[in-house]
Amino acid sequence: LDTYTAAVYEHSVILAKNPLKPVSSEEALKLMDENMDVLEEAIKSAAKQGAHIIVTPEGGIYGFGFTRGTLYPYLEDIPDPQVNWIPCTDPERFGSSPVQKRLSCLARHNSIYVVANIGDKKPCNSTDPKCPGDGHYQYNTDVVFDSDGKLVARYHKFNLFMIEQLQYDSPKEPEPVTFTTPFGKFGLFTCFDVLFHDPAVTLVSKLHVDTILFPTAWINVLPHLTAIEFHSAWAMGMRVNFLASNIHLPSRNMTGSGIYAPDGSRAYYYDLESMNGHLLVAELDSHPSRSPSYLPSVNWSLYATTVETFTQDYNFTGSIFFDEYTFSELHNEAGNLTVCQKDLCCHLNYRMTEKREDERYVLGAFDGLHVVEGEYYLQICTLLKCGSTDLQTCGEAVTTAHTHFDSFSLSGTFSTNYVFPEVLLSGVRLAPGEFQVLSDGRLISQNRTPQPVLTVTLFGRWYEKDPPNSHTHSIIL
Numbered sequence: 328l329d330t331y332t333a334a335v336y337e338h339s340v341i342l343a344k345n346p347l348k349p350v351s352s353e354e355a356l357k358l359m360d361e362n363m364d365v366l367e368e369a370i371k372s373a374a375k376q377g378a379h380i381i382v383t384p385e386g387g388i389y390g391f392g393f394t395r396g397t398l399y400p401y402l403e404d405i406p407d408p409q410v411n412w413i414p415c416t417d418p419e420r421f422g423s424s425p426v427q428k429r430l431s432c433l434a435r436h437n438s439i440y441v442v443a444n445i446g447d448k449k450p451c452n453s454t455d456p457k458c459p460g461d462g463h464y465q466y467n468t469d470v471v472f473d474s475d476g477k478l479v480a481r482y483h484k485f486n487l488f489m490i491e492q493l494q495y496d497s498p499k500e501p502e503p504v505t506f507t508t509p510f511g512k513f514g515l516f517t518c519f520d521v522l523f524h525d526p527a528v529t530l531v532s533k534l535h536v537d538t539i540l541f542p543t544a545w546i547n548v549l550p551h552l553t554a555i556e557f558h559s560a561w562a563m564g565m566r567v568n569f570l571a572s573n574i575h576l577p578s579r580n581m582t583g584s585g586i587y588a589p590d591g592s593r594a595y596y597y598d599l600e601s602m603n604g605h606l607l608v609a610e611l612d613s614h615p616s617r618s619p620s621y622l623p624s625v626n627w628s629l630y631a632t633t634v635e636t637f638t639q640d641y642n643f644t645g646s647i648f649f650d651e652y653t654f655s656e657l658h659n660e661a662g663n664l665t666v667c668q669k670d671l672c673c674h675l676n677y678r679m680t681e682k683r684e685d686e687r688y689v690l691g692a693f694d695g696l697h698v699v700e701g702e703y704y705l706q707i708c709t710l711l712k713c714g715s716t717d718l719q720t721c722g723e724a725v726t727t728a729h730t731h732f733d734s735f736s737l738s739g740t741f742s743t744n745y746v747f748p749e750v751l752l753s754g755v756r757l758a759p760g761e762f763q764v765l766s767d768g769r770l771i772s773q774n775r776t777p778q779p780v781l782t783v784t785l786f787g788r789w790y791e792k793d794p795p796n797s798h799t800h801s802i803i804l
């Protein structure tokens with residue numbers, strides 16, 4: 328198949344009333360069945376619309392917030408897919424597996440690949456020096472059942488997010504998991520994994536997958552880490568299809584799912600008002616790298632290292648998500664600006680439709696180790712709207728704006744080639760097809776933005792600079 332139909336479901340998960348209270352396995356299954364009742368409707372609807380594959384979110388079947396002990400009744404032993412198992416037709420082969428059986432039957436009866444996130448338990452004993460005191464490992468696990476209901480992939484999340492480390496173990500090594508279908512090669516990873524090199528980058532650069540499957544429970548952080556913004560940027564930066572399915576929990580700032588192609592979003596959903604789940608369905612190229620519109624790879628520093636430095640104006644500092652940026656204001660309706668921090672210089676050429684007195688925009692640069700809620704080294708060039716006309720608010724979360732840009736061109740002297748281009752517009756909207764990345768590393772738009780601009784950002788991850796085992800470190804606020 329040259330193309331296929333993908334579906335992602337943003338699920339309004341039914342949470343355990345008190346995840347810290349121990350429950351029986353019957354009670355645990357009752358909650359998981361309630362969630363699977365909702366997922367079943369989404370799977371049936373996706374299949375009716377011709378979808379070949381559907382992705383459901385991380386924590387979409389039992390939620391989150393457990394301890395290691397209270398999570399245990401929700402777990403099943405998930406075998407290595409090499410065993411060739413269809414739980415729907417042979418449910419008792421590996422002990423009690425009601426959740427795997429139901430997911431497998433949903434896939435089989437609707438002839439659709441089903442991607443879900445559940446918990447795996449693996450007994451161990453004192454011959455293994457790393458074996459936890461309670462005698463088993465427990466893993467945050469993505470599973471994939473093919474359209475016959477066969478288990479074809481099992482991925483244990485490697486980069487656990489903060490207090491998740493109290494519920495789950497991380498596998499000793501990252502396990503890059505792939506599987507091949509008539510509509511391309513797939514790889515999968517989970518949520519916080521997207522900020523680290525392994526297994527995420529390896530799946531694309533060494534194993535050459537066409538599409539990433541991404542169950543997530545993503546908490547939005549403006550201006551740079553909102554789900555739709557960062558996940559669409561990762562698809563574009565890594566030049567793969569990316570199917571992101573998030574939990575829908577507006578009270579915890581969790582919303583934002585999408586079907587993203589390397590040249591932009593095919594469908595996305597972001598809604599903090601509604602309480603309901605939402606199904607997205609869209610067509611994608613099975614092998615985006617074989618498409619005539621697939622662009623050559625980008626040298627992210629080429630333009631910026633050869634261009635003459637633009638005027639360097641008065642600089643000041645400000646904080647974005649606890650990182651200290653160097654900022655320079657866009658004083659005029661149009662202009663050229665350069666701002667530098669450490670090794671990174673960011674260049675901006677821009678024209679606003681109209682310079683408003685009530686809105687201020689800055690160009691910012693950050694080159695350093697981010698240390699809050701995970702440690703990872705960043706190089707970021709960003710154009711953004713400040714919280715108010717007070718320059719001390721630059722970098723605060725902003726969701727609306729009134730200033731359109733007729734054109735912009737943003738570039739930076741990046742030391743990494745892993746740069747994710749983000750454009751976020753007023754109302755937390757994406758701008759599919761409205762901007763492009765040139766092979767010399769410029770992020771440009773030559774048309775008036777369809778909505779006013781919140782931020783235009785080149786989000787660089789300098790993996791080689793990460794301290795050892797930084798994915799397990801976190802300052803929790």
Ligand SMILES: NC(=O)CCCC[C@@H]1SC[C@@H]2NC(=O)N[C@@H]21
Pocket residue numbers: 385487488517518519520522543544545546547548552700701
């Ligand atoms: N469940 C997960 O692993 C996903 C958590 C991702 C959260 C992203 S990554 C760093 C930012 N911090 C947040 O609170 N949200 C963002």
